[in-house]
Amino acid sequence: xxxxxxxxxxxxxxxxxxxxxxxxxxxxxxxxxxxxxxxxxxxxxxxxxxxxxxxxxxxxxxxxxxxxxxxxxxxxxxxxxxxxxxxxxxxxxxxxxxxxxxxxxxxxxxxxxxxxxxxxxxxxxxxxxxxxxxxxxxxxxxxxxxxxxxxxx
Numbered sequence: 001x002x003x004x005x006x007x008x009x010x011x012x013x014x015x016x017x018x019x020x021x022x023x024x025x026x027x028x029x030x031x032x033x034x035x036x037x038x039x040x041x042x043x044x045x046x047x048x049x050x051x052x053x054x055x056x057x058x059x060x061x062x063x064x065x066x067x068x069x070x071x072x073x074x075x076x077x078x079x080x081x082x083x084x085x086x087x088x089x090x091x092x093x094x095x096x097x098x099x100x101x102x103x104x105x106x107x108x109x110x111x112x113x114x115x116x117x118x119x120x121x122x123x124x125x126x127x128x129x130x131x132x133x134x135x136x137x138x139x140x141x142x143x144x145x146x147x148x149x150x151x152x153x
Contacts, residue, residue: 015072020044020061028065040065 017026025045030038044060 014075016068017042017061017063020046022046022060026061042068 020026022044026042027045028040029043030040032038042061042063042065044062046060
């Protein structure tokens with residue numbers, strides 16, 4: 001297989017061509033030459049007669065398919081690298097978020113334990129307040145019912 005690549009009519013266009021410079025579409029043909037047997041190539045859709053078509057005399061499209069595919073891959077590699085970098089950043093952010101979630105879960109457990117302690121303390125204080133109130137009421141009103149012995153006057 002020859003590595004020659006003749007491209008005409010493709011001004012600044014890289015990758016798989018969509019149209020010829022004449023404005024017509026592009027068709028994939030297969031080479032029947034001895035130099036490039038069964039090698040696929042793009043050619044202007046207006047050039048259907050293989051015998052009347054030459055790359056050097058006319059200004060229509062000719063491009064080997066593997067060259068076009070190679071250019072597509074070559075142009076895609078920087079974008080793939082950018083996407084890989086973005087994916088890597090997203091994974092790092094996801095790991096950071098997981099760590100933050102774990103920290104928040106730990107803080108939640110600590111807060112729940114502190115809240116439970118506060119509830120128990122509040123209940124104990126309420127019971128003591130009730131006991132003290134009962135004792136005060138007993139001391140204040142309980143003495144009135146007792147019979148007092150008064151000596152003197």
